[in-house]
Amino acid sequence: MLDFSTEEIQYLLELAADFKRLKRTGTPHKYLSGKNIVLLFEKTSTRTRCSFEVAGNDLGMGVTYLDPGSSQMGKKESLEDTAKVLGRMFDGIEYRGFDQKIVEDLGRYAGVPVWNGLTTEFHPTQMLADVLTIQEHFGYYKGLTLTFMGDARNNVANSLMVVCAKLGINFVACGPKANMPEAGLVKTCRALAKEHDCTITLTEDVKKGTKNADVIYTDIWVSMGEPAELWAERIKLLSPYQVNAAVMKNAKPGAIFLHCLPSFHDLETTIGREIYEKFGLKEMEVSDEVFRSPQSKVFDEAENRMHTIKAVMYATLK
């Protein structure tokens, strides 16, 4: 997202809306038939994996999935060699895993497009789905205000800050000092925001941070790859930033709620139940009430992962 121009991001969003119409009307769009892609996952996934698979199939491509632990990369074969081999067989590579450097090195060595399906630092394809959802709901996005609540230095928050700055959406990171985005990225985004008539605000104050928000966004408090021991500390730090009815009431009337998912909003998950037994919390980053409210657009957002990822693949492979 840092490399793409505003026009390129807008083009991807328009393309995604076109693909969504084609899908809805049952119009075949196997524009990339004969091509093959590989999905390299070092972390688990529901939405991202399924989006790449369905979008790849809809575009007529062959799709190979390598699950966490089933490729040789890093264990018996270097990243460089793996990238060169995959680049000889596939037209595009999706990577989900750890350091941002890994996905960039894959891009450097593979000789074919490499898509970031989430790293420790960024989650760029998620943002396209988020902005498409905002556009569909409000009819526009420029000038709106999006507040990210909680762990505001995680991959989702970082990518949101970047894309908001490029598209003229005011971005507010609302969380404790310890969980604010890294200073260098804030500086870069503030410079971009200035160019696009919007602002980047960091605040610890929930009332102030959510007051003018059109979109309230949150994510889980401990991300994939982080140690489970962090839960105790994060619960203490981030509980004041839970998105609940009071937060939504304080936001603009008509504000919507977004979440990249998966979410801990009830006790229907193993981790959710473990946390309940240890810490007594029934819901975490978002209350079940808000998650299930009409303001919550999280399932439109999840569907839009597929349409936007399709646009990214088409734009880079056509």
Ligand code: CP
């Ligand atoms: N939002 C998201 O990336 O979901 P998955 O982890 O299920 O892919």
Ligand code: NVA
């Ligand atoms: N921040 C979360 C996003 C999951 C889609 C994680 O990295 O686990």
